[in-house]
Amino acid sequence: MYEKVKEYNYDPLIKNDEFLIIAGPCAVEDEDNLLKTARFLISRGIKYMRGGAFKPRTSPYTFQGLHVEGLEILKKVKEKTGIKVVVEIMDISQIPYYVENIDIIQVGARNMQNFSLLKALGKTNKPILLKRGFGSTIDEWLFATEYILNEGNPNIILCERGIRTFEPMTRNTLDISSVPIINGITKIPVMIDPSHSSGRSDLILPLSNAAAAVGASGIMVEIHDDPNFALSDKDETIDFNTFDELLDSVKTIVNAMKKKTI
Ligand code: PEP
Ligand code: MN
Numbered sequence: 001m002y003e004k005v006k007e008y009n010y011d012p013l014i015k016n017d018e019f020l021i022i023a024g025p026c027a028v029e030d031e032d033n034l035l036k037t038a039r040f041l042i043s044r045g046i047k048y049m050r051g052g053a054f055k056p057r058t059s060p061y062t063f064q065g066l067h068v069e070g071l072e073i074l075k076k077v078k079e080k081t082g083i084k085v086v087v088e089i090m091d092i093s094q095i096p097y098y099v100e101n102i103d104i105i106q107v108g109a110r111n112m113q114n115f116s117l118l119k120a121l122g123k124t125n126k127p128i129l130l131k132r133g134f135g136s137t138i139d140e141w142l143f144a145t146e147y148i149l150n151e152g153n154p155n156i157i158l159c160e161r162g163i164r165t166f167e168p169m170t171r172n173t174l175d176i177s178s179v180p181i182i183n184g185i186t187k188i189p190v191m192i193d194p195s196h197s198s199g200r201s202d203l204i205l206p207l208s209n210a211a212a213a214v215g216a217s218g219i220m221v222e223i224h225d226d227p228n229f230a231l232s233d234k235d236e237t238i239d240f241n242t243f244d245e246l247l248d249s250v251k252t253i254v255n256a257m258k259k260k261t262i
Helices: 029-043 068-081 092-101 115-122 137-148 178-185 194-198 201-214 242-257
Strands: 018-024 047-051 084-089 105-106 127-129 156-160 190-192 219-221
Touching: 018 029, 029 047, 029 068, 068 084, 068 092, 068 219, 084 092, 092 115, 105 115, 115 137, 127 137, 137 156, 137 178, 156 178, 178 190, 178 201, 190 201, 194 201, 194 219, 201 219, 201 242, 219 242
Parallel strands: 018 047, 018 219, 047 084, 084 105, 105 127, 127 156, 156 190, 190 219
Antiparallel strands: none
16 A cells, blocks of 8 residues: 555645646747746746646657757746746656756656656655656556655655546546545645646636635646647647636635635
8 A cells, every 4th residue: 555645744845725826838938938928927926837848749740848958948037037947857867957957846647657767756855746647546646656755755746637538528537536535545735737637728717716626736737928829738728818817716716715826
């Protein structure tokens, strides 16, 4: 059993009365664009921006991210604005750079069971955002978490990003019940990613509201100043105005849950 997950007794990265909002583009595209997004988020009180530099794309022929150039852009934007960054890691060899420059290290769905990566991240003390594999059960996800805990790193946030089912109307199916199930098992915070769960920009707002209402510790949302031109995942990306609407409505629910957004 995943004993360390169950007996988790550390100060969680997101407290019981907090709801963390992370937003940003699927992929880092260029400095101007990322700077614009960072400034927009800061103006709305959002402290964490997401942005992928190495994208795990299904097809090798789609945009793969800017790689090292993407990391450099993230670093510049972080220095210029003070925003904190959440970035997906692909490989053990990237750990030293990420430990130094990235605030929350994301392990994507496709790497949830990359056990050597999990063990190596467990030897750091950086916050790790562990996404659920799209073909993984909750048990498998929590065993993956246990790999990180076993090495001594308690700084973990889980992220439900939907699982593959027979339903073709959404990219994945948001397993909303995983949140209260996990909340019943462990004190490790669990967030929801409505973007990759649904693959549809029109569903981001209702699913974000559902996340707040079901007791999730936060949401991670893909935004872009002009989603039509986003280089990856444009169908699930919302623009700044829609994000404003989302903030309004999510905050109402977060307040009703006696929490505050962070
Ligand atoms: C992402 O968040 O950029 C991503 C690739 O998500 P997932 O690993 O959930 O597919
Ligand atoms: Mn994406």
